[in-house]
Amino acid sequence: xxxxxxLVVDDAQGVIDFLSDYVLLPNGYEVxxxxxxxxxxxxxxKEKPDLIILDLEMPKMSGMEVLEALSEKGIDIPVIVITFxxxxxxxxxxxxxGVKNYITKPFKxxxxxxxxxxxxxxxxxxxxxxxxxxxxxxxxxxLERRIKEFNILHGIGQAMSSLLGxxxxxxxxxxxxxxxxxxxxAIVHLIDRETGRLVVGAEQGQGGVGPADFAARVEExxxxxxxxxxxxxxxxxxxxxxxxxxxxxxxxxxxxxxGDAIGAVSVRKTRSDDSHANNDxxxxxxxxxxxxxxxxxxxxYDNLQRRVEQLALxxxxxxxxxxxxxxxxxxxxxxxxxxxMLKVEAGSLLLVDEESSELVFQIALGExxxxxxPLRIKVGQGIAGQVAESGQPLLIPDxxxxxxxxxxxxxxxxxxxxxxxxxxxxxRGQTIGVIEVINKLEGxxxxxxxxxxNAIANYAAVAIDNARLFRGFGTSSSQRLxxxx
Numbered sequence: 001x002x003x004x005x006x007l008v009v010d011d012a013q014g015v016i017d018f019l020s021d022y023v024l025l026p027n028g029y030e031v032x033x034x035x036x037x038x039x040x041x042x043x044x045x046k047e048k049p050d051l052i053i054l055d056l057e058m059p060k061m062s063g064m065e066v067l068e069a070l071s072e073k074g075i076d077i078p079v080i081v082i083t084f085x086x087x088x089x090x091x092x093x094x095x096x097x098g099v100k101n102y103i104t105k106p107f108k109x110x111x112x113x114x115x116x117x118x119x120x121x122x123x124x125x126x127x128x129x130x131x132x133x134x135x136x137x138x139x140x141x142x143l144e145r146r147i148k149e150f151n152i153l154h155g156i157g158q159a160m161s162s163l164l165g166x167x168x169x170x171x172x173x174x175x176x177x178x179x180x181x182x183x184x185x186a187i188v189h190l191i192d193r194e195t196g197r198l199v200v201g202a203e204q205g206q207g208g209v210g211p212a213d214f215a216a217r218v219e220e221x222x223x224x225x226x227x228x229x230x231x232x233x234x235x236x237x238x239x240x241x242x243x244x245x246x247x248x249x250x251x252x253x254x255x256x257x258x259g260d261a262i263g264a265v266s267v268r269k270t271r272s273d274d275s276h277a278n279n280d281x282x283x284x285x286x287x288x289x290x291x292x293x294x295x296x297x298x299x300x301y302d303n304l305q306r307r308v309e310q311l312a313l314x315x316x317x318x319x320x321x322x323x324x325x326x327x328x329x330x331x332x333x334x335x336x337x338x339x340x341m342l343k344v345e346a347g348s349l350l351l352v353d354e355e356s357s358e359l360v361f362q363i364a365l366g367e368x369x370x371x372x373x374p375l376r377i378k379v380g381q382g383i384a385g386q387v388a389e390s391g392q393p394l395l396i397p398d399x400x401x402x403x404x405x406x407x408x409x410x411x412x413x414x415x416x417x418x419x420x421x422x423x424x425x426x427x428r429g430q431t432i433g434v435i436e437v438i439n440k441l442e443g444x445x446x447x448x449x450x451x452x453x454n455a456i457a458n459y460a461a462v463a464i465d466n467a468r469l470f471r472g473f474g475t476s477s478s479q480r481l482x483x484x485x
Contacts, residue, residue: 003028010035181284185267189263253281347436348364357378423454
């Protein structure tokens with residue numbers, strides 16, 4: 001085989017020249033040579049040739065001594081021994097030390113070529129077998145590692161699938177991110193479904209460290225829908241000098257459900273290790289799938305729970321309104337239930353005075369309730385008046401952006417309204433009043449909130465209309481819903 005190196009160790013220069021010029025070089029082998037045992041051993045240890053052709057009888061160090069030295073040092077190089085005719089017994093002893101073949105002097109070219117080819121072929125097969133064994137061992141180690149990672153991720157997935165609370169799920173998610181990647185920090189960002197803004201859902205590890213524009217970079221990853229390694233320069237970090245010197249990269253993987261990105265999970269490492277980058281990306285991508293599914297399940301469960309609560313509330317309201325003898329107390333109960341369900345800062349129920357075309361406060365909740373009860377609102381004015389006039393529910397998630405919209409509560413108090421819901425109470429095709437709630441304490445008002453308020457307003461409208469029909473309630477502005485009258 002071309003480029004294979006053969007070390008010839010013989011005290012006869014003529015033998016070296018013959019093997020070099022007529023046997024080895026013409027057949028593509030590279031030749032190394034030594035005229036004594038010490039020189040041959042030194043070359044063998046330094047150059048690690050593919051084959052040694054070794055004379056047994058040499059000055060300074062015999063061939064047998066060279067073989068023994070190689071054996072003691074654990075050097076496994078195939079050797080062909082050259083010996084004189086009649087020294088076969090000594091050559092046979094050399095086989096104990098790993099000699100592959102021996103040739104007696106004088107030797108023929110065909111004989112030495114055959115011995116060389118045979119020794120090198122055995123050596124090649126041995127190396128190939130060793131390489132295959134090594135590759136098999138590495139493959140087994142990789143398989144074992146993958147199985148271990150799969151078991152870990154499977155366990156994490158099972159644990160996360162059993163968590164229906166979003167906060168608990170995200171806490172477990174960042175803990176898992178740190179564990180599977182060996183990172184110092186993990187963060188889950190989610191896109192708020194109401195505002196569309198990116199918010200931190202959970203964080204594990206050392207906080208307050210990262211590029212100043214990290215949120216913008218996370219948004220870019222979410223938009224690209226592909227995992228990205230964010231390289232971090234020390235001058236871009238928001239931490240102290242001791243942390244700046246150690247941080248180098250942040251891996252960000254988007255959270256996707258049915259092709260839509262709902263957020264991202266990121267892990268930060270103090271040292272960028274390219275050999276582990278792909279594996280970290282694989283592990284975090286698998287974990288991201290579990291997180292995304294878990295978030296979706298948690299949100300569905302939360303929606304279901306809210307639906308159950310809403311139905312229970314509507315059922316409770318309906319039963320109360322259909323069986324009450326104290327309508328004002330029931331309407332107050334309605335407003336309290338609305339406050340419990342929607343978690344608002346203030347709310348009011350207003351009835352239409354048909355004689356004056358004004359809305360009159362009947363029930364008011366919140367700190368300003370006593371101040372607003374004497375107030376009247378013209379139909380068509382403000383949010384409550386607009387809803388009374390149109391007969392259509394109204395949702396205003398951000399009153400700061402609306403111009404000319406004044407809530408009923410704002411007219412005579414310093415109460416600052418930020419968002420509002422208002423639903424008409426309709427009876428026999430006519431608007432008899434409205435229910436208005438102001439400032440949701442958790443998040444912003446949604447269409448789902450408006451549906452709940454509208455349904456309750458319908459129940460209340462039926463109850464009020466029935467009370468007026470069967471108990472003789474008038475429509476005068478002076479007539480309050482007082483069952484003692």
